[in-house]
Amino acid sequence: MNKVLNHKSLKQTDQVVFNNFISKYSNKEIVVVQGLGFVGSVMSLVCANAINGSYAVIGVEVSTNRGKKITKDLNNGIFPLVAEDPKIDQLFEKSIEKGNFFATTDTDAYKVADIIIVDINLDVEKENHNSGALIDYNVDLSPFKKAIVSIGDNCKEDALILVETTVPPGTCVEVVKPLIHNCLRKRNLPLDKIKIGHSYERVMPGPGYIDSIQNFYRVYSGIDEKSAEAVESFLHTIIRTDEYPLTRLGNTNATEMAKVLENSYRAMNIALMVEWSRFAEEAGVDLYEVVDAIRLRPTHANLMYPGIGVGGYCLTKDALLASWARQNLIGKSEPLSQSEIAININDQMPRFAFEFLQKYYPNLEESKILLLGVSYRGDVDDTRYSPVEKLYDYLLESGAKINFHDPYVNYWDEKSLVIDQDLSTHLSNLPDIVIISTAHTLYKNKKTIDALLTLPSAFIYDTLGLLSADQINILKQNHIVKVLGRGDL
Amino acid sequence: MNKVLNHKSLKQTDQVVFNNFISKYSNKEIVVVQGLGFVGSVMSLVCANAINGSYAVIGVEVSTNRGKKITKDLNNGIFPLVAEDPKIDQLFEKSIEKGNFFATTDTDAYKVADIIIVDINLDVEKENHNSGALIDYNVDLSPFKKAIVSIGDNCKEDALILVETTVPPGTCVEVVKPLIHNCLRKRNLPLDKIKIGHSYERVMPGPGYIDSIQNFYRVYSGIDEKSAEAVESFLHTIIRTDEYPLTRLGNTNATEMAKVLENSYRAMNIALMVEWSRFAEEAGVDLYEVVDAIRLRPTHANLMYPGIGVGGYCLTKDALLASWARQNLIGKSEPLSQSEIAININDQMPRFAFEFLQKYYPNLEESKILLLGVSYRGDVDDTRYSPVEKLYDYLLESGAKINFHDPYVNYWDEKSLVIDQDLSTHLSNLPDIVIISTAHTLYKNKKTIDALLTLPSAFIYDTLGLLSADQINILKQNHIVKVLGRGDL
Numbered sequence: 004m005n006k007v008l009n010h011k012s013l014k015q016t017d018q019v020v021f022n023n024f025i026s027k028y029s030n031k032e033i034v035v036v037q038g039l040g041f042v043g044s045v046m047s048l049v050c051a052n053a054i055n056g057s058y059a060v061i062g063v064e065v066s067t068n069r070g071k072k073i074t075k076d077l078n079n080g081i082f083p084l085v086a087e088d089p090k091i092d093q094l095f096e097k098s099i100e101k102g103n104f105f106a107t108t109d110t111d112a113y114k115v116a117d118i119i120i121v122d123i124n125l126d127v128e129k130e131n132h133n134s135g136a137l138i139d140y141n142v143d144l145s146p147f148k149k150a151i152v153s154i155g156d157n158c159k160e161d162a163l164i165l166v167e168t169t170v171p172p173g174t175c176v177e178v179v180k181p182l183i184h185n186c187l188r189k190r191n192l193p194l195d196k197i198k199i200g201h202s203y204e205r206v207m208p209g210p211g212y213i214d215s216i217q218n219f220y221r222v223y224s225g226i227d228e229k230s231a232e233a234v235e236s237f238l239h240t241i242i243r244t245d246e247y248p249l250t251r252l253g254n255t256n257a258t259e260m261a262k263v264l265e266n267s268y269r270a271m272n273i274a275l276m277v278e279w280s281r282f283a284e285e286a287g288v289d290l291y292e293v294v295d296a297i298r299l300r301p302t303h304a305n306l307m308y309p310g311i312g313v314g315g316y317c318l319t320k321d322a323l324l325a326s327w328a329r330q331n332l333i334g335k336s337e338p339l340s341q342s343e344i345a346i347n348i349n350d351q352m353p354r355f356a357f358e359f360l361q362k363y364y365p366n367l368e369e370s371k372i373l374l375l376g377v378s379y380r381g382d383v384d385d386t387r388y389s390p391v392e393k394l395y396d397y398l399l400e401s402g403a404k405i406n407f408h409d410p411y412v413n414y415w416d417e418k419s420l421v422i423d424q425d426l427s428t429h430l431s432n433l434p435d436i437v438i439i440s441t442a443h444t445l446y447k448n449k450k451t452i453d454a455l456l457t458l459p460s461a462f463i464y465d466t467l468g469l470l471s472a473d474q475i476n477i478l479k480q481n482h483i484v485k486v487l488g489r490g491d492l
Numbered sequence: 493m494n495k496v497l498n499h500k501s502l503k504q505t506d507q508v509v510f511n512n513f514i515s516k517y518s519n520k521e522i523v524v525v526q527g528l529g530f531v532g533s534v535m536s537l538v539c540a541n542a543i544n545g546s547y548a549v550i551g552v553e554v555s556t557n558r559g560k561k562i563t564k565d566l567n568n569g570i571f572p573l574v575a576e577d578p579k580i581d582q583l584f585e586k587s588i589e590k591g592n593f594f595a596t597t598d599t600d601a602y603k604v605a606d607i608i609i610v611d612i613n614l615d616v617e618k619e620n621h622n623s624g625a626l627i628d629y630n631v632d633l634s635p636f637k638k639a640i641v642s643i644g645d646n647c648k649e650d651a652l653i654l655v656e657t658t659v660p661p662g663t664c665v666e667v668v669k670p671l672i673h674n675c676l677r678k679r680n681l682p683l684d685k686i687k688i689g690h691s692y693e694r695v696m697p698g699p700g701y702i703d704s705i706q707n708f709y710r711v712y713s714g715i716d717e718k719s720a721e722a723v724e725s726f727l728h729t730i731i732r733t734d735e736y737p738l739t740r741l742g743n744t745n746a747t748e749m750a751k752v753l754e755n756s757y758r759a760m761n762i763a764l765m766v767e768w769s770r771f772a773e774e775a776g777v778d779l780y781e782v783v784d785a786i787r788l789r790p791t792h793a794n795l796m797y798p799g800i801g802v803g804g805y806c807l808t809k810d811a812l813l814a815s816w817a818r819q820n821l822i823g824k825s826e827p828l829s830q831s832e833i834a835i836n837i838n839d840q841m842p843r844f845a846f847e848f849l850q851k852y853y854p855n856l857e858e859s860k861i862l863l864l865g866v867s868y869r870g871d872v873d874d875t876r877y878s879p880v881e882k883l884y885d886y887l888l889e890s891g892a893k894i895n896f897h898d899p900y901v902n903y904w905d906e907k908s909l910v911i912d913q914d915l916s917t918h919l920s921n922l923p924d925i926v927i928i929s930t931a932h933t934l935y936k937n938k939k940t941i942d943a944l945l946t947l948p949s950a951f952i953y954d955t956l957g958l959l960s961a962d963q964i965n966i967l968k969q970n971h972i973v974k975v976l977g978r979g980d981l
Contacts, residue, residue, distance in 0.1 A: 172775055205789070220788040250785040257777040264768060265786050268761070268795055271830070275760060278828050279753060282814070285823030286661055288746040296739040297754050299709040300694070305794040306757055325771070334774030339767050341760070341833065348830070 155186025309488025312352025314379025376441020644675025798977025803868025865930020
C-alpha cells in the first residue's frame with residue numbers, strides 16, 4: 004500500500020536505503036514516530052516489536068546536527084540512550100534482525116505513514132523566585148506547531164495522527180486540528196478522513212522503561228468517534244490491554260488534562276515534603292519515619308518522602324502547561340495557583356539542600372566535595388533538569404572544589420563536563436564532603452559503603468534518604484552523617 | 493488501689509454514685525477520658541470494652557450546661573451522638589450492663605485515674621479571603637492549657653497522661669510537660685514518676701466509627717522512655733495490634749507532626765481538586781472520569797474526587813496548627829505556605845459551588861431550593877464546619893427560599909434550625925432546585941431517585957458526584973441535572 008519514493012533531497016545511499024525499506028514493507032502498516040528522544044526512541048522499539056501487530060517503523064528526527072547524529076547512530080545499531088532496562092537492548096536487537104526500524108530526518112517519511120505518533124518535546128521556559136509566589140514562565144507553542152505542520156504538509160489524507168506529547172489542555176482541538184485541516188485544505192484534500200487522537204505516555208526511564216509503555220494503563224481519546232476508535236485499535240497492538248485495560252475519555256481536552264493533572268498532583272505532593280522537610284529538621288523530627296507511619300493508611304499511601312527536589316522533563320513543567328492552558332487556551336481564566344506554587348517550591352529545593360549543608364559545614368571554601376550522582380533519578384542516565392545542576396551551582400559559588408561521579412553518565416550535557424566513572428579514583432582524592440545526590444543503587448551497595456568507610460573522617464550528606472539506618476550507623480564510626488529531612492541525627 | 497473520695501462539691505446523690513463507682517472498681521485500673529465529644533465519647537466506650545484489658549472508665553466534661561447535659565445523658569443511657577455504626581450502641585449497652593462507665597463534670601475524677609486521655613478540642617479561629625493568599629487565623633492555646641492544668645492539679649504523681657488531641661507540633665514538650673511539672677511542683681510531688689505521651693486518634697465518624705479506633709494503625713510516642721512504654725502497653729489493650737501494629741516515633745514532636753501532616757496532605761489534595769474542578773468545567777471535561785483514569789496508577793491512588801469542599805473538625809484546621817507551630821512553637825520560622833493555601837482554597841469551595849449554580853440558574857430570587865444534607869460527611873450527623881453552612885449563606889443572600897433535609901440531623905446546631913426529616917414533605921413543596929449537598933446513602937437510593945422523578949421539571953444539582961451515570965440519565969427524563977466538576981453534561 005506504500006509506494007516507493009523517488010526522493011531528491013536524500014543522498015543517493017540514504018535514498019536507496021529508504022526506498023528499499025519502503026518497498027520491503029509495502030504490505031505492512033507503517034508507523035512513523037516523530038521525535039526520537041526519551042519517549043519516541045523507546046516508543047519506536049515498542050512499535051517495531053508490537054505485541055499484536057506487525058509494523059514497519061520509521062523514526063523521524065529534525066534535520067539538525069543532533070537529529071542527524073541520532074538517526075545515523077540508530078541506523079548503525081547505536082541506541083540513543085543508556086538505561087537499566089535490558090528489554091531496550093533486546094527489542095533493539097530484534098528490530099535490527101527484522102530490519103523493520105529505520106530512522107531519518109526526512110519529512111517524506113510522513114507521506115508513507117498510516118500512523119504518525121507525535122513524541123516531540125514541548126518545553127516551558129521559566130524563571131524562579133525565592134518565595135512561594137507564582138512563577139514566571141512562558142509556553143512557546145511555535146516549535147510544536149511547526150512539527151504539526153510538517154505532518155499536515157505531507158501526511159496521507161486518512162492517516163491517524165496520535166499526539167503523545169504532553170501538551171496544554173486544549174491543544175488537539177484548538178491547535179492540532181486547525182493546523183492539520185489548514186494543511187489538508189491547501190493540498191486540496193478532504194478533511195473528513197484524517198484521524199487525530201491523544202494518548203499520553205507514562206514512560207518511566209529506568210529498569211522498567213519498556214514495561215512503562217507495554218505493561219501499563221493508557222488513557223486515550225480522539226477528536227471524533229472514528230479517531231478514538233483508530234487510537235484504540237492501535238493501542239491494542241502495542242500494549243498488553245488484557246492486563247492493563249484502556250480507558251477512553253470523553254474528549255481530547257480530558258486526556259490532555261489527565262496527564263498534566265497527574266503530574267501536578269505528583270509535583271504538588273513533592274513540594275509538600277519540601278516545606279515539611281525543613282519543618283522536621285527544625286523540630287528535631289525524622290520525617291522519614293513520620294512518612295512511613297502515615298503511609299500505612301491506604302488513603303495516604305501516596306505521601307512522598309523528603310528529597311533533594313524534583314527533576315526530569317515532566318514534573319518540572321507539566322503543571323505549568325496546565326495553568327498556562329487555563330489562562331490562554333481554554334477556560335481563559337485564573338492560573339492554577341497550587342500547581343504553579345508547587346513547581347516554584349520544588350525548584351528551590353536544591354537551594355534548601357545547599358543551606359542544610361551550610362548549616363553543618365559553614366565554611367565550604369576550598370573544601371573538597373564529591374557529588375555522587377548527577378542524573379535526576381536513580382539508575383537512569385537522564386540529566387534533564389536534574390536538581391543536582393542547581394546544587395552544583397550553589398556549591399561552585401561557595402568556592403568548594405567539586406568532583407562528580409555517576410555510573411550512568413559519562414558526559415554531563417547541561418554542564419559540558421566529562422565524568423570519570425571510576426568511583427575509587429574519586430575517593431582516592433579524599434573528599435571532605437561526600438554528597439549522595441542521586442538514588443543510584445550503586446551508592447547503597449555494601450562495596451560503596453565499605454569504600455566510604457576507608458576514607459579519613461568526612462562529612463557524608465545523604466540528600467535522598469538512600470542510606471539505611473544500619474548503613475548510617477556503620478558510617479558514623481568514621482564520619483559525620485546527615486540526612487536531609489532528618490532533624491534528629 | 494483507688495480510694496473512695498469524700499467529695500463536697502458533688503451533690504449527695506452524685507457523690508454516692510461516684511463513690512460507689514470507685515469502690516466497685518478499686519481493683520481495676522481507672523481510665524479517665526477528658527472531653528466527651530466526637531472522639532472522647534467513643535474512646536470511652538472503647539476503653540470500657542477494652543480488647544485485652546479491664547478498665548473502669550470515667551468520662552469528664554467541663555462544667556458548663558452542655559457538659560452537664562452530656563454527662564447526665566450518658567449516665568442515663570443516652571449516647572451523645574448518632575452514627576451509622578451499630579457497634580456504638582453495642583459497646584454502649586455492654587458498658588451499661590457492666591456498669592464500668594461513668595460520666596462526670598467533676599475534676600476529682602483525675603485523682604483516681606491511672607490513665608488520663610486528653611480528648612478535648614483545640615480550635616483555630618480563622619478568617620478567609622477570596623484569593624489564594626495566606627489565611628488570617630489565630631491559635632489560642634489557653635483553653636487547652638486550662639484543661640491540662642486541671643489534670644496537673646489533681647492527678648496521681650505516677651499517672652499516664654496521654655494526649656490524643658490534635659495539637660500544634662511541639663505542644664507536649666513545650667506546653668504540656670512544663671504545665672504538669674509546674675503543678676506537681678506546687679503539690680510537692682516528684683517530677684520523675686509522671687508519664688506524658690502522645691498518640692493521635694484517626695477517628696472517622698460514620699459506619700466504621702469504632703473500627704477507626706480498634707482496628708486501625710496507631711502512632712505513638714512519649715516524652716521519655718517510660719512514658720512511651722506506658723502508652724504502648726495501654727494501646728495494646730484497646731487496639732487489635734496483632735493486625736494493626738503500633739508505630740513508635742522518636743519523640744512527641746514527631747507524632748504531633750504526623751497527625752497534622754496527614755491532614756495537611758488530605759486538605760491539600762482536596763484543594764487541588766477545587767481548582768481543577770473549575771478548570772474542568774471551563775474545558776468541558778468530566779473530571780470524575782479523569783480522576784478514575786488517573787487513580788488506576790497506584791502512585792496516584794490518593795487523588796481526590798471533586799466535591800463541595802471540606803468540612804468537619806480536623807481537615808478544616810489541622811494544617812493551620814502545623815503552620816502556626818512552625819512560626820510560634822518550634823522552628824519559629826516561615827509558615828507552611830501550601831498547607832495554609834489549601835485551607836483557604838477549601839474554605840472558598842462553597843462559594844464556587846454557589847457560582848456554579850448561578851451560572852446555570854442566574855435568577856435564584858424567590859426560587860424554592862431543597863438542600864439534601866447538611867452534615868459535612870455522608871451518613872454521619874456531624875455538622876461541624878460543614879461546607880453546606882456557607883453554601884446556605886450564599887443561597888440565603890440570593891433571596892432563595894430554602895428548605896433542608898438530613899436523615900441524621902434533626903437540629904442544625906450551627907444555624908439553630910430544626911430540620912424536618914421527612915423527605916416526602918420537602919418534595920411535596922415542589923422545589924425548583926434540589927441540591928445534593930451531603931453524600932448520604934439515602935440520596936442515591938432507588939426510592940429517592942424515584943421520588944425525585946415524580947417532581948415537575950426541576951434543576952437537580954449534585955455537588956458531590958453522588959449520582960451514578962444511570963441515575964443522571966433517568967433524572968434527565970424530567971429534569972436538568974448538573975454535577976460539580978463535570979463540564980460536559
